[in-house]
Amino acid sequence: MPTLQMRARRTLILVLAVLCVLPAHAAPRPPLVLAAASLQESMNAAADAWARLGHPRPILSFAASSALARQIQSGAPADLFVSADEPWMAAVDKAGRLAPGSRTVFLGNRLVLAAAAGDRRAVALDRAGPLLAALGPARLAMADPDAVPAGLYGKAALQKIGAWDRLAPRIVRAENVRAALALVERGAAPFGIVYATDVRASPRVRIAGVFPAASHPPIRYPVARLKASTSAEAEPFRRFLISARGKAIFARYGFTPL
Known part of the structure; x- marks a missing residue:
């Protein structure tokens, strides 16, 4: 495709x-x-x-x-x-x-953590612990954190809450934010960092948590x-x-x- x-x-x-x-x-x-x-x-x-x-x-x-x-x-x-x-x-x-x-x-826009629609967990994103616990050994989907805006925002937020160093080896890098969303939609990753508007556009995902606005540059x-x-x-x-x-x-x- x-x-x-x-x-x-x-x-x-x-x-x-x-x-x-x-x-x-x-x-x-x-x-x-x-x-x-x-x-x-x-x-x-x-x-x-x-x-x-x-x-x-x-x-x-x-x-x-x-x-x-x-x-x-x-x-x-x-x-x-x-x-x-x-x-x-x-x-x-x-x-x-x-x-x-x-x-x-x-x-x-707002930066959020997307999960499958059937996953009812709520994840606090003001510190690393809740996200690391919810993710376990699984991988985290996000747009390329070295170039794509959603990935850059996401990397900044993960660094701010102290989770980046532990999660960096397990990041699934997508070519854009919609590709990251698709990974969560298909069940290829339990969570993805996307925009709130992306989640709103898909009935197959929901918002599991919202990153604090102060954790990343303004979107x-x-x-x-x-x-x-x-x-x-x-x-x-x-x-x-x-x-x-x-x-x-x-x-x-x-x-x-x-």
Whole structure:
């Protein structure tokens, strides 16, 4: 089965092919939006709402923010980038890829411990003991803690509560936060560190515990228009996303408007 990363690359290739055959008098080209994997349901809902207003529906490509940022740094064509953290957006900005003045933080999230829906255990996450006891000898799923935002947040939280050194050898590293969630859904790992919104999107998992906000950097989602954008719809859609109406859509999926 193709991974999210593979599907993202295929989407980019498809968009390039479409651009090559569009006539000059065609309707406004829909913007290509590269968005963090955790935004799948909410960003699709925002794109649908934008289309209902009479605009061409944006083309959405989802993957880990780290993977998307690297694609942009390598020159991949796109119009908007929505990251699950500020450092990867800053990296794209440092590479000179962002349109000046278009970078805006607009959403927040919570970091949680996901368990299978049938597992009714509650795990306190203000210290290492309860998590280590609940996990036992099993492995813990999380997005790559060296690159992917959800993994970076998770590593910081585990370090803060004193559990990282003991758990690091037993981490199952996933390519993005949704892949980590899938491991818990399939029973490949009893627990996974994901966002609260990811758990909300799946009936097969539940929240076993919430990491204290002070245990990790604030979870903030910035959006920006890329300097290489060629879609006249890109900036209007970006403004829609950060508007009260746009943020209300994301709030329905559990995100915190900022």
